[in-house]
Amino acid sequence: MLKIENLHVKLEEEDKQILKGLSLEVPAGEVHAIMGPNGSGKSTLSYVLSGKDGYEVTDGTATLEGNDLLDLEAEERAAAGLFLAFQYPVEIPGVGNMTFLRTAVNAQRKARGEEEMSAAEFLKVIRAKAKDLKIDADMLKRPVNVGFSGGEKKRNEILQMAMLEPKMCILDETDSGLDVDAMKLVSDGVNALRDPNRAFLVITHYQRLLDHIVPDVVHIMAGGKIVKSGGPELALEVEKNGYADLMESA
Amino acid sequence: MAVAKEKLLARKRDALAERLGALTLPEGGAWITEARKSALGRLEAMGLPAPRDEYWRFTKPDLLNAPKPAPAAVFDHGDEMPVFGEVDRIKIVFVDGVFDAAQSDDLTLAGVEIDRLAEAAKADIHWAKGVFGTVELASQTPVERPLAALNTAFATDGVLIRVTGKAAKPISLIYKHEDDCSDAILHNVVKLEPGAELTLLENGPAAARFNKCLEVDIADGARFHHIRAQGRDHERQAVTGMFVRQGAESLFKSFTLTANGRLTRNESFIEMKGANASAHIAGAALGHGDFHHDDTVFITHDAENCESRQVFKKVLQKGAVGAFQGKILVKRGAQKTDGYQKSQSLLLDDEAQFLAKPELEIYADDVACSHGSTSGAIDEDMLFYLRARGVDKGTAMDLLVIAFVAEAIEEIEDESFREEITERLESWLLRRRG
Ligand SMILES: Nc1ncnc2c1ncn2[C@@H]1O[C@H](COP(=O)(O)OP(=O)(O)OP(=O)(O)O)[C@@H](O)[C@H]1O
Ligand SMILES: [Mg+2]
Numbered sequence: 001m002l003k004i005e006n007l008h009v010k011l012e013e014e015d016k017q018i019l020k021g022l023s024l025e026v027p028a029g030e031v032h033a034i035m036g037p038n039g040s041g042k043s044t045l046s047y048v049l050s051g052k053d054g055y056e057v058t059d060g061t062a063t064l065e066g067n068d069l070l071d072l073e074a075e076e077r078a079a080a081g082l083f084l085a086f087q088y089p090v091e092i093p094g095v096g097n098m099t100f101l102r103t104a105v106n107a108q109r110k111a112r113g114e115e116e117m118s119a120a121e122f123l124k125v126i127r128a129k130a131k132d133l134k135i136d137a138d139m140l141k142r143p144v145n146v147g148f149s150g151g152e153k154k155r156n157e158i159l160q161m162a163m164l165e166p167k168m169c170i171l172d173e174t175d176s177g178l179d180v181d182a183m184k185l186v187s188d189g190v191n192a193l194r195d196p197n198r199a200f201l202v203i204t205h206y207q208r209l210l211d212h213i214v215p216d217v218v219h220i221m222a223g224g225k226i227v228k229s230g231g232p233e234l235a236l237e238v239e240k241n242g243y244a245d246l247m248e249s250a
Numbered sequence: 251m252a253v254a255k256e257k258l259l260a261r262k263r264d265a266l267a268e269r270l271g272a273l274t275l276p277e278g279g280a281w282i283t284e285a286r287k288s289a290l291g292r293l294e295a296m297g298l299p300a301p302r303d304e305y306w307r308f309t310k311p312d313l314l315n316a317p318k319p320a321p322a323a324v325f326d327h328g329d330e331m332p333v334f335g336e337v338d339r340i341k342i343v344f345v346d347g348v349f350d351a352a353q354s355d356d357l358t359l360a361g362v363e364i365d366r367l368a369e370a371a372k373a374d375i376h377w378a379k380g381v382f383g384t385v386e387l388a389s390q391t392p393v394e395r396p397l398a399a400l401n402t403a404f405a406t407d408g409v410l411i412r413v414t415g416k417a418a419k420p421i422s423l424i425y426k427h428e429d430d431c432s433d434a435i436l437h438n439v440v441k442l443e444p445g446a447e448l449t450l451l452e453n454g455p456a457a458a459r460f461n462k463c464l465e466v467d468i469a470d471g472a473r474f475h476h477i478r479a480q481g482r483d484h485e486r487q488a489v490t491g492m493f494v495r496q497g498a499e500s501l502f503k504s505f506t507l508t509a510n511g512r513l514t515r516n517e518s519f520i521e522m523k524g525a526n527a528s529a530h531i532a533g534a535a536l537g538h539g540d541f542h543h544d545d546t547v548f549i550t551h552d553a554e555n556c557e558s559r560q561v562f563k564k565v566l567q568k569g570a571v572g573a574f575q576g577k578i579l580v581k582r583g584a585q586k587t588d589g590y591q592k593s594q595s596l597l598l599d600d601e602a603q604f605l606a607k608p609e610l611e612i613y614a615d616d617v618a619c620s621h622g623s624t625s626g627a628i629d630e631d632m633l634f635y636l637r638a639r640g641v642d643k644g645t646a647m648d649l650l651v652i653a654f655v656a657e658a659i660e661e662i663e664d665e666s667f668r669e670e671i672t673e674r675l676e677s678w679l680l681r682r683r684g
Contacts, residue, residue, distance in 0.1 A: 050638050053630065078640035090635040094653025100636070103649065108640035143653075144635075160639060 081167030187212030262297025319459030325483030347434025361415025405437030425456030498524025537570030
């Protein structure tokens, strides 16, 4: 599904290399986790894949189902099936959550040459999905993420993912800031979307999330590349001993 | 210094003499002739506005002062539906400043008296006597408004509306522009008796050059709503004055949507003379290219416990200039005043310019007044968030533009008008993207 090879990325404005030869492959149907120390470049990877400005790819490739991602505009990547649940979801005063999501769903459908969703159908679908995530009607009416608590913002990201039904979902620390119950809700939301035709890349600092969303592969990222990959037991090792041992052995 | 000042005044009077050469005082009955002569008298004392005048530093008055208007091409609206087209209303149509009976409705509405100025002017006496030119005169202190005095003196027509009850539908003034060289001067008066309520709609470019006054006298407990769409024609040259006097417990709400235009100066002066009154004035302007748009607002709190709100939003790009001059004056004794002013611009590129002059002048001690003026660009993080969800860049920008002006549109009380204005804005933005 997602294939990254030897990716080198620097900041556009400064001479600062952040990703230094990162390679990673997530096949369809699998869940991969990325763990790694603060500042190792995990969010940068997610931004570069989803098309944020300000980064320069100096080497390497990234493809989604064989199509070059790096050549596309952010919205084209989304229409191609890429989704990023932001580490810090953005507040947009003045744009209603509902309007935003309907615009997004229909923009993607249009870009793919599919029929737009009617207002009535959209309402029906979003209500059902919001209910599963315990997002109340009031939150849907409010401006995007404005006045949402940290946990509510993260649940709103998962709601967007559920509505957009992407093929490749990148979750950047969706678990941070969640209480125990919300973690369960979000994990259930993610697990409900697990599908042979869909893949997940879950960035997290905590093994706890991976008890709920059991990964096929765990990658350890440090200094802008993947330094070790393994099964779910790797996450337990991180939890117990930190990164120092792993990085030495790498 | 004194010599320089004398020279300046002489220049203003010369400009006026030239302008007056192209105008004739319309004939009329005693009441209006008196009002017109008095306005002409104050105009002659002031002269025309000059770039050195305190409130004309941001906006060059030349186009508005010139004896003849610069020609302005009639704008082709294509297949665009006229604003308020679906609203059940009393339509009053002026074409290049001339009343068009065929396109207008019957001027009858329960609880409302509607007269045309041109007709009422023939009488010796009219109920409008206490309002016409009077509220405008009050607005001349402390800031002179020569073009408003010129309007009172020379307006050829307009409507005089007296509301005694709750008007069942809005009155809609439609100003059409068909002649490239027309110069229209219209003067409207609205008098709301105690407890009365009216919604006034205005739209259209009116003429190549348009000088328009609206005087509003709102008695105790009366409510007035004003929604205006000035249009998106590129060559508009307009100066409008809205002069308001409010009694106790009264409500005044005004919103204006403007796009494009070569020069648009919207002045307002609101005086709150009775306790517990509320005045809200808001505007949203979109400017692109050779666009100059100026809101100059003066709100006087002259009674206790009144509330005022000014919310102005301008979206500017490609050399467009937006100006905002807003003042809240709280007079001695106007305790418990709650005054708030916000003027913001969204600059879509480096060529656009926003000039702001927010002012507070307060002579009472127990008041809450604030103002905030900001200029900013599109928030890149918001833009990326929208695009990352699949919304294309153009649509995402439009969503953020609408979000930016939403606060001004929110000032419209009626939800269906809020929706209509928002949809209109969306369609204008869409057209602009082509
Ligand atoms: N726009 C930027 N300007 C300056 N430095 C940046 C920018 N973006 C990223 N960096 C730097 O790049 C490095 C990687 O940051 P990134 O946010 O990708 O780390 P992370 O692995 O997601 O960390 P965390 O676990 O704390 O979320 C950090 O040192 C960060 O300060
Ligand atoms: Mg991060």
